[in-house]
Amino acid sequence: MFESLTTRILLGGLVLSCFTAGTGEAAKSKKNRLTPALEQSFTPEKLKEDFNVLRQALEGGHPGLYLYTSKDEFDRRFDQADKAFDRPMTLREFYLEVAPLVEKVYCGHTYFDLSPKLLKSLQKETALFPLPLIFLNKKAYVDHAKLDVPLGSQITAINGMPMGEILAKLLPYVRSDGYNATLKYRQMAEEFALHYFLFFGQKEKFQIDYLPFGSEKESSKSIKSVPAGKLEKTLSERHSTIGKLKKYKLSHVEKGIQLLSMNSFDFGLNKKGRQKYKTFLRDNFETLEEDEVEHIVLDLRQNDGGYVGNDAQLFSYFAQAPFRDVKSADTKTLTIPVKEHLARNQFPKMLEKMLAKDFEKSDTGRFVMLQEKNRAWKPRKTAFDGHVYVLIGGWTHSGGVVLCSFLLNNDNVTFIGEETGGGHANFTAGNMVLYDLPNTRCQIEVPLIRYESYRGEKTFPKGSGIRPDHNVAQSQKDLIEDVDTVMKFALELARGRVPPEDGRDK
Secondary structure (H helix, E strand, O other): OOOOOOOOOOOOOOOOOOOOOOOHHHHHHHHOOOOOOOOOEEOHHHHHHHHHHHHHHHHHHOOOOOOOOOHHHHHHHHHHHHHHOOOOEEHHHHHHHHHHHHHOOOOOOOEEEOOHHHHHHHHHHOEEOOOOEEEEOOEEEEOOOOOOOOOOOEEEEEOOEEHHHHHHHHHHHOOOOOOOOHHHHHHHHHHHHHHHHHHHOOOOEEEEEEEOOOOOOOEEEEEEOEEHHHHHHHHHOOOOOOOOOOOEEEEEEEOOEEEEEEOOEOOOOOHHHHHHHHHHHHHHHHHHHHOOOOEEEEEOOOOOOEOOOHHHHHHOOOOOOOEEOOOEEEEOOOOOOOHHHEOOOOOHHHHHHHHHHHEEEOOOOOEEEOHHHOOEEOOOOOOOOOEEEEEEOOOOOOHHHHHHHHHOOOOOEEEEEOOOOOEOOEEEEEEEEEEEOOOOOOEEEEEEEEEEOOOOOOOOOOOOEOOOOEEEOOOHHHHHOOOOHHHHHHHHHHOOOOOOHHHEOO
């Protein structure tokens, strides 16, 4: 959510943005380096050099490194991993060793991955698992209506290994805030085939055990792998696809009920975009007041964040008291560590000047955000005072969760759906720096600012996201029939009816 002008975080796991610009001899040298192949071998010295750069970047710059994993535990894990590099390893082996360690930061804005060029190559040429999957209540279902395995069938095993065991091996390679896994399962639905390939290696065929909808007897089928390019097309045609979404939209449902779909805060860097958003909020909330709307369904299930201030601006139309952008913010350092290994299109001098301007050293030794840099807001005159039904899920992350944390302070809000992918209390984001490891060319991105959210009087366990008042998940039957279970439940509440029991997560 909180981003610099020079970097942008996209929650796409293995599908990463690629930085292509560069200046100076260092950038030229990096540009001319060949991208290592997945099975290329590296000496222990090269592996240790890359791992030490990664460790210095995390320990020197990450402001929330020890939020969920203690320093002692990280020291033990770092030392253990370093000892593992006592023999030559392939790039694949290096990735499989390091990625689960970085995941222990439990930060959705921190990622470790293969080089973008290698990923791009793999996503074109590799033979991969052919079935689009969707995960409902941690179970895998086929998410396509025109393949060899019927739509909505539960996949119980692949090549003789139970699906639960497969996921236990793959989920540590997917990032999320804190200990919750809802974001992990959303990302896994998009990236399952590539994660499976990286962990288990390339397979020409897959023996699939599955349970068709309505059947108590398992079936089995052998299916061939497909080229990554073909799989990409199949994924775009998945049954549950919702197509291209507008960033924000207000829709009339029926008399007294409006639907506000806030699918992203990833907009508004230019003046025109900011003004369009301001006008949308001002005009529509004036209309809501004039039309005496009593209920708003606020859909945040696709909102994985965006640019600073867009969340707070929206909340000012729901706020019941003055507030600021965040409760507090701090950083570990004003100096970017291991700058010589930054990826191209990174501007450390400018970034360090920005940090020095916005933060001052505290008694704890950390640097805290100056109060005048933390914008103060007041409730709008047209602030909505009816009831708000907030739809949340695993994709709700970063700025989407910041908005949810603001809404926790209101007495007219009901949360419906599943636990948010973003953490409810503290998270790290802000100005983020991207590193290229010198030999493997793997990348590590490190956020530099730790934020504390407003979160009202509700309490949740450490490491969890915001948990809904009504835990509602799509059922297998509703998936097949293309029914939005969560929306259906929310509208029944808004109409004053008791929603059906089968909408609740059992």
